[in-house]
């Protein structure tokens with residue numbers, strides 16, 4: 001049924017799942033046409049390294065370069081649609097008693113697919129605020145139309161203090177949003193299944209979450225086109241794109257008869 005040999009213990013455990021956590025990374029949005037974080041940048045952004053632009057220091061040094069990159073990405077997200085993986089994750093809420101969606105993504109495709117109360121560990125592209133005084137800032141609706149790939153764009157300025165407006169994402173060296181990591185860790189510690197979908201697991205503290213679920217007795221299932229070698233008894237890897245595997249997992253999880 002799953003198109004990949006699955007052992008009976010694993011299949012039985014999936015049918016019995018009551019509390020699930022879906023932990024997603026950039027790969028879940030790849031089939032919506034959004035480049036993953038560690039994909040090389042395309043076109044006119046190709047000579048820049050994403051990791052070196054995702055810092056407060058880079059923004060302070062070259063606000064128009066970094067703001068232009070984020071505005072270009074915001075437009076890509078606005079033009080993208082949720083894919084079958086986002087939709088299967090939203091539908092999973094009807095198959096289990098408790099579903100917690102924890103994402104590292106800064107897009108809103110989980111919400112647009114119908115997932116409620118998504119924990120955004122790394123913030124959100126659109127939740128803009130002042131770089132200096134942190135007051136929230138509402139972007140005008142027409143701002144996206146002005147941005148092309150590779151274009152530098154000056155950020156707007158804060159109406160209170162005149163500081164630059166920044167994207168609402170968590171850059172390297174910054175703290176995660178208040179309570180987000182603690183809430184995610186709590187759900188991971190109480191679940192029977194954690195699905196780690198489309199993440200390279202390189203960024204901390206987020207990467208602790210799947211390991212915490214495993215250490216607390218949950219099954220850990222990776223979904224990724226890259227090969228991942230399971231290292232624990234309750235760990236499995238489904239190799240392939242999320243849009244292929246998530247609809248199949250949806251059929252299987254919580255399919256117990258009582």
Ligand code: BJW
Pocket residue numbers: 024025026027028030031036037038039054104105106122169170171172173174175176197198199200201202203204205223224225226240241242243
């Ligand atoms: C598919 C697919 C398909 C493709 N289907 N899959 C402990 C040890 C070492 C370092 C640290 C540590 N603790 C903290 C640090 C420092 C740092 C860190 O982790 N650095 C690492 C690089 C080592 N962490 C931090 O700075 C964090 N803050 C913090 O720790 O605060 C405390 C503190 C403060 C001050 C001083 C000291 C401590 C904050 C981390 C914030 C990360 N933010 C970013 C950028 C957000 C904005 C933006 O988008 O521009 O978040 S980094 C980037 O990586 C982004 C992502 O959310 C995150 C994770 O990436 P993800 O999602 O895994 O994407 P990829 O591209 O890596 O992988 C995609 C995967 O999809 C691949 O596996 C593909 O195969 C797969 N795929 N197609 C399924 N169709």
Ligand code: ZN
Pocket residue numbers: 130131132133134135158159160161162163
């Ligand atoms: Zn301000």
